[in-house]
Amino acid sequence: MAISVHQLDDGAWISVDDARRVSVGELRRLARHDFCGCALADVLVEGFVEVGVDPPDIEARVAGQCIACGESGVTDWLAVGRWLDGEFYPVAPESVHLLRRSDGSPTG
């Protein structure tokens, strides 16, 4: 199944199956990450730099800033939603996200 996933308007939102599904402006908590020194980073999503699919996950690398420590940067891949049976299920921003390195290996 080919599903169309892209970021638009300078990374302001992610389109999945030609509908806007995920937007900038949310805080997302990251565990097992090397984005910053915080055990649990609290990252404001300012832009989606890259998007991809690792079925069933819809993933993105996020440009943002940890509001706990102030570190800015781009995250490893994190799941922002899942595509199951033709439907999109967002990952709740307030849940704790586990990341995958850009080279595909698990973080930790």
Add this chain to the structure above:
Amino acid sequence: MPSKVEGWKDEVYGAEIRERLFEFAEEGWESIPEDEHDAWFERFKWWGLYHQRDGQESYFMMRIGTPNGVLKPGQLRTVAEVADEYARGPVDNPEFGGAYCDWTTRQSIQLHWIRIEDVPDIFEKLESAGLSTIQACGDSWRNIVGCPVAGKDTHEYVDAWPVAEELHEEFKGNELYENLPRKWKVSVTGCDEGCGQGDINDLAFEPARKELDGEQVRGFNVRVGGGLSRKEPRFAKDIDVFCRPENATDVSAGISALFRDHGDRDNRFNARIKFLMDEWGPEKFRAVLQEEYMDYELPTAGEDLREDYTYNAGTQGEHGDHVGVHAQPDGNYYIGLDVLVGRMGVEDVYELADLAEEYGSGEVRLTQRQNAIVTDVPEESLDALLDEPLLEDYSPDPHPFMRGSIACTGTEFCSLSIVETKNRQVRYARWLKDNVELPAGVEDFHVHLSGCTASCAQPQIADVSLRGMKTRKDGEPVEAFDIGLGGGLGEDPHFADWIAMRVAADEVPGYIANVLAAFEDEREGEESFREFVAARDEEALENLAEPAETDYEDPFMHNTKMTWYPYADEDGMDAKPTPARADGSRIPADD
């Protein structure tokens, strides 16, 4: 690999988008195939239509490009009529009502809640008045900016208005330059105040003189590669080229062709010419331009007027912003009116058009500080115009906090935004005016508020820069700002230094009050705020002041981006009345 957007542009782009746009308009919103939404909305930008953010599906922002901010006699009334008839949404804005016009920081006009079904009628109305939305957004020549009183200014060294008009005629709808790697922002200025803001544009023509063939010639020096977006602000670089007014079109053609051919089409984040300038530097840039794109020998730069610049220059005494009553060289006057955050309710826009016709020539101009100017007023009509009630709300002699306020679109309509902007800035400005005394002699104090790092409100060139952020208060996410200090233009432009980070939105006015109190206590003599900031290191600036809660109340602390419209009574995403049919009725979701 070329980006997805480049692929869509290869299929259909430029002037030919219009035909399809009109077909969709004829058949209605639902005729746009769902799996082509993203591609079409990207293309519609070229015709000045920007799909509004999540929750506002089927409504568009429409941008009208008015070169140099000039609205010829009659055009403002047309804009008001279009706004009145077509720019009304499902819910009013609590400050500005049901229909309003935005004057933007690039001397353009933005209307909101536009329906695609109405676009052909709107275009007909605009175009019959000589107005257009062509290339107002999208990857091509955007609206050309400059000194808003070009041709009517006693400060003018070269008349830049015919040059701006010529560039507008030449490059709007020109197939050779219609598909660039990214937006292309041009400033042409002939005045000695520096109000064209050339330093923050992709291409800038600034007044200069040079001896050529034994003759003193008035023309322009050329700078390339300015821009503020994405935490990567750049001032345009001097490429050591002097240009006669009659060569401006050739030089512009060469430089925008260079950008077309050499700009990055693989990565949109790296596409603006400022990044090519980072890579090449001005010498290589000039050499490639000369060799590959010019058929005459480019003269080296002339002597510029930058040391005379007063506009946003961090000095006191002269504003350089064209607000107030000023003499024109022809003996008439122009009156610059302060429009807080650049937005006027439509009744006020009609009234402004009436006043311009009654007292002036009917012409109105827009400035890069989101203000409006009535031109061509004879001396004997001045007093009567100044007595008009409209000028109580849009003052020619505004309080500095009103005069200094700029705000972008924000979460009200914009997908990129992190926070609410315009209505908040209105409240900030009013609170500051009522509660904070400016130190002696300070008449200019700029507070620019942008909802995100795209920096449409140009925060980095303000005394106080506010950039949308989030923080937590009692564990709950709230809207916040990163705060910078001490930015501005002038001879030696400077970007604000980011000093107080993630300040909750309701503590920002208190912070500004505390900063100003510290400035008053510690300043040396007549030191300007910008000099005061420049004289201190980061640590000293961080210790200058603390954010503070005050009696300022902020109604937009919650996550306004997660509403469908921040000012609706029922603002939750699931209450959204969109997408809607042309009659406003909601189209039920079919999945």
